[in-house]
Amino acid sequence: MTDWEPKIVSFLCNWCSYGAADLAGVSRMEYPPNIRVVRIPCTGRMSPKFALAALREGADAVWVSG
Amino acid sequence: MITFKLNGKKVQGEEGQYILQVAEKYGVEIPTLCHHKALEPAGMCRLCTVELFDGRRTRFVTACNYPIWEGMEVKTDSEAVHQGRKLIVELLLARCPEVPLLQKLAEDYGIEKPRFKTEDDTCILCGLCVRMCEKMGNSAIALTGRGVEMKVDTPFHIQTDICMACGACASVCPTGHITLEKIRQEITRKQNVELIPSEYDMGLKGRKPVYVPYAQAVPNTPAIDRDVCIHFKTGGCKVCTQFCGVNAIDHSQEDEVVELEVGSIILSPGFKPFDPSRFDTYNYAKHPNVITSMEMERILSASGPTGGHLVRLSDHKEPKKIAWFQCVGSRDLNRCDNAYCSSVCCMYAIKEAVIAKEHAGDDLDCAIFFMDMRTHGKDFERFYNNAQGKGVRFVRSRVHSIDPIHGSDELAVRYVTEQGEIETETFDMIVLSIGLEIAPEVMALADKLGIELTDGNFCKTTSFEPVETSRKGIFVCGAFQGPKDIPQSVIDSSAAAASAGEILAAARDTCTRQPEVVPETNVVGERPRIGVFVCRCGINIAGVVDVPAVRDYAASLPYVEYVTDNLYSCSQDTQEVMTQIIRGKKLNRVVVAACTPKTHEPLFQETLTNAGLNKYLFEMCNIRNQDSWVHKNNPELATEKAKDLVRMAVSKVALMQPLEEAELEIKQVAMVIGGGIAGMAAARSLAKQGYQTHIVERSDRLGGQAHRLFRTSDGQEVAGNLKAMIKEIGDDPLITVHLKSEIKQVEGFVGNFKTEIVKEGKSEELEHGVAVIATGGAPLSPDEYCYGDDPRILSTLELDEKLMADDPELRKLESAVFIQCVGSRDDQRPYCSRVCCTHSIENAIELKERNPDADVYILYRDIRTYGEREYLYKQAREKGIIFIRYRLDAKPRVELDGKDLTVTVTDHVLQQPVQIRADLLTLATAIIPNKDEALAQFFKVPLNDDGFFVEKHAKLGPSEFATDGVFLCGLAHYPKPIDESIVQGRAAASRAITLLARKKIHTSGQVAETDPMLCSSCGVCISICPYSAPSFIPEDARMFAGKAQINPVLCKGCGLCVASCRSGAIHLKGFDNDQIFAQIFAVNQD
């Protein structure tokens, strides 16, 4: 399991964190490549179902960010 | 095309290319120390040596400068090549044993110690610097000498004055032999290597000659600073052109003179922050820890020079104590010429102090030294109170000087307290709250345009035409009109646009062009045929992510019919090719793996539309901003991530459905609710721009509170102007005035409101597309200071009425007292009524003019004569009006004893109670809103705790509501004087017209929709929606009565209702459960 890399399913608000993620790119910052972004129109769209489903499907963590 | 073999594989290159270039294209790495893309290769370091087989024999050549030829065979990684390189590294290391780059290379090649005699050089004679200097068009240096004597030098070893210290040589030097520091010490001999100061970061950071001003700049394309670019000095360089993959850089562009014919001009040149360098006693120019508030803004910003880390500049340590000095360059005629108040500094200083404490923790001591605290904006007083609660210290004192403490980075400050004692405190950092002033070039522009300026050099306007300059057709907005904050500037700008629109109304829509409409292909029911376009974005993506691998991977995914990769997917030609492919391959879903949908989704959607596909059959996959750019040191995982993201996008897009955008006609009629100054201003502007307008007014006349006002702060009589305005409204055939009318019911939504008004018992239904709420406010009727007990005790408006009537009593007064903040800024109404300080001072001056012998007193808490109203305050003091400050916990006492009316107040200077016998006492009463909860309900717009309406955005949307189609102006928004009411009335009209002028609006297709079969009528969606989009289907409906439905016009597609619907009855089109689940399911498939 040494080369195990976690997958973190990330639900990012289109207007906030998704923008921050884009800006991080524009600013050429670096961060670990473990997140998999699902763009949602607003964190209000986030349903507990999604978090549960992501974990059920084997995601190692779920991150919701507005 | 030349074909040859590279490591046994067939490769192709262009005639004239070198081996290294072709190898790079095919991703074959060849080490080199002396190669630079923009420079001619020289084969100096020999590290790029490769094995070449020419058909007969093998030899070794340098890949960087060996041209390719048909049929040659190159090996870059053979044992012989490896051994050769190892020897070269060993030799270089022997020459320069201390160079880290070579040490690293040696380690890679397994060399522990060179076998040769070591020297202590740091130059490997790669010649990059020499070639770069030549490229710069300068040739200040060259390789001199021969053999072991060879070195990089200036001609004849003498100091050169040709060198421009541009630093290009240092930028390419691989070993650190040449550094900027060395250039400074040995060549230029200047104190500092000067950075090109970043304008955006207030010079706290440097920037490059080719630069984007800041991350969010629009347009977000780099510019070349001609003043510092070497090319414009020597004609050389142009290195940037070699790196630009799309040849976008054109150094030959010239300034152009463009002549435009326009019907109107709007001036919004803004302000210039005051430069406090000239204040010697503040040591701003000399001490790094004395900074301006603008510099503080950057230091506090997450994207600022310190990354949002709050440090003092002298040693980058975290400060423990920070002071702000207010009124630097404002309200000051001793040390500068700015007598006006800059209006914004008190508020921004409090904001900075609060943010500083948020950044550094509660232990940070923040002290604001001020004269009068001017938090007269909406919700500002609350912010001030909260800041006090958070421990920000407010010290009422103007500090004369800042003394650096020798041997430390701290600063000493001596000041006089309110009690008259002299205190000394030390601070780590002092922020000068600099004021706003008009730049000389703006004054020159004003001169050129022939418009008049005020004493403060702001653009001269009047209270009744606050955005019109002295020259017809030229309008002004923002800080050039007068110092002001963001919301006020935004209001101004909308108003200026409306003013320009009024004179240009006839030309509306004469310059618009209609795009060609491509008929949409019906793809419903078709099996998904997905096209995946993977973008290389030059090297932006392809440099990190293995684009061909991602492309090939995409081809293996279900339903994918076509894959390709593009150099730049967003370029015009690629768009056309994409359109062809979508048509040709009959694709019905498209995924573009490229940059971010936030910037490029609309572009690709347009491509879909042009190809006849519904634009929602599209998904973008962010493999640049959120992948290649942020994982550049981890190409393998970045490629994996890109594949995951593409897979997620493909599984989502397969489920995408064509969505319809509802089209909605906008009824070309406006309704203004409230016929006061603001409402009339809004209606007048709407009508002048050609829109039929209804004014609904509760009372029996137009004009509202303005009837009771005497003069404006610029000395204009209100009555005459008001009369003219009412006449203008009455004469306008497009305006219908409904007096004595109230609103009983409102139905509908943006574009299609149906409002029932009741006029003297009769009801009438009006249809309108937009509504402007201008319901105004009223003076508070106070229950303190013996108001109502004696005819000598008046409210401000009652005094105005006496002034208008020229009451002879006023000329006989011996003593008049004004009490400020009556009902404002207290626990019950924690807001400032904004106009009262100016108004009382104006009236005090008027009383003094009518009877110069009268003693006039103003009892105040903070004088808030913001902007150029400050002149009135100055004038009042000059006229001998006496200002006595009182505190909220020691309010003045008013006593009526028979005929005697006395006011007792504790004087702030004497610290003693003072008794004033008054012939007239005027109470500056608060402005309270006509809190209209029913109206708020009708239009689904919010009210705040004080009863004012809550605008869409406190800064950027001050004259509109979050609810589409409803706008706001006047006192219903916040207390304000006549000029600001008129401006906001126009602003509301302007915002309304942005909607009316479109005639039709398209709603987004990505809205929520209910499935009434699944709905359980629980009403959560109706309760939770911030936009009032869901409602119950009426009980008398034929089907699904009582179930929820969603109005697509009001829905903003946030999905809150979808997530909160337990019954799963709501679908968010474009982000539906199955689509998001598809992405989740695809995360971990393999």
Next chain:
Amino acid sequence: MEYMGVEPDRLHFSWISSAESTKFVEVVSEITEKVKALGPNTHYVKKEAKVA
């Protein structure tokens, strides 16, 4: 979910404005660290094939 026995570090919430790229990077890094420390998610994964 924490109550149900899902490790708290498997679920994160945050608020980041579109200008706060630095915070974004900090949060991503922090979360990744925490999840790496936790090891792979094994308890709450559905083990059998999905229902067809």
Next chain:
Amino acid sequence: MIAYTDKVRQIARRLLEESRVEMVIGFRKGSQPMMNEPCFIRKAEDADKLVWDGNCGINLANYLTGRNEKIAVFAKGCDSRNIVTHIIENKVQRDKLVIVGVPCTGMIDKRLVASRTEGEIESVGENADKVVVKLSDGGSLEYDRREVLQGNCALCVHRNPVIYDELVADLVEEQTDVDRWADVREIEEMDTEQRRRFFEDLLAPCIRCYACRNACPLCYCPTCFVDESKPQWLGKGQDQIDIQTFHFLRAFHCAGRCTDCGACQRACPVGINMRLLTKKLEKDCFEMYRWEAGMTLDQRPALDTYKPDDPQGFIK
């Protein structure tokens, strides 16, 4: 409480005779001891079928939805709170409802009585503070009523109806010295691994019969999330993760609405105490938002609204 029966019959008869309602919902004796069943009465003469005792644990609010007639319903404290929630959520209309409040002193836990009693139970009666169990072999046993109450009843602090048109009896004194969430706290104090195992064990016997869902007055959706098919993300079988997901999400749907009436646990054929899940959310709602479900008609449940001052400690 047994004494309520006469009053219950009397009220039901009167309401039907005066045609104030078309139907009365109450309880009648069940075919098995301790299993009173809901009873729908349309004729005054049938009023005598009604009974009231400590076995009326079923939540009658569950039977009110989707009906058009005017109904009278007997409502305990918890029932009444669910009726409030029903009214707020448009499941019933207040003006079509006559609520007859039944001040409650708690319902008997049939499993507890059965497990304490050896031998076959013939019948279970009540006598003041005692529960009298008659055995089929002729013997009889007595329990202190308080000792055999349903778990939720023992901890109930809203025994009196919160909304009613008339009352069966005078209001009873509310319990004040109960520790409502001791069991939840116990779980909260476990470490993550212990908690995971605890719930694994708790839910392992579940047979996915959905009795808990069907007994719950809150579960009225036309299609439950477990039956969603686009996509069918939740398996329908006995997979433990699917079972846990079902219970977890069901509890979530009850957040801010659950009155801890105990219907779910009472209905469960395998005796799972799923209230440990709903109670956690009940506790959180109370502690974070000072919210208790169904106490007032004026406010929507806590999670239906958003206020800027809502707690947000979990957000970074």
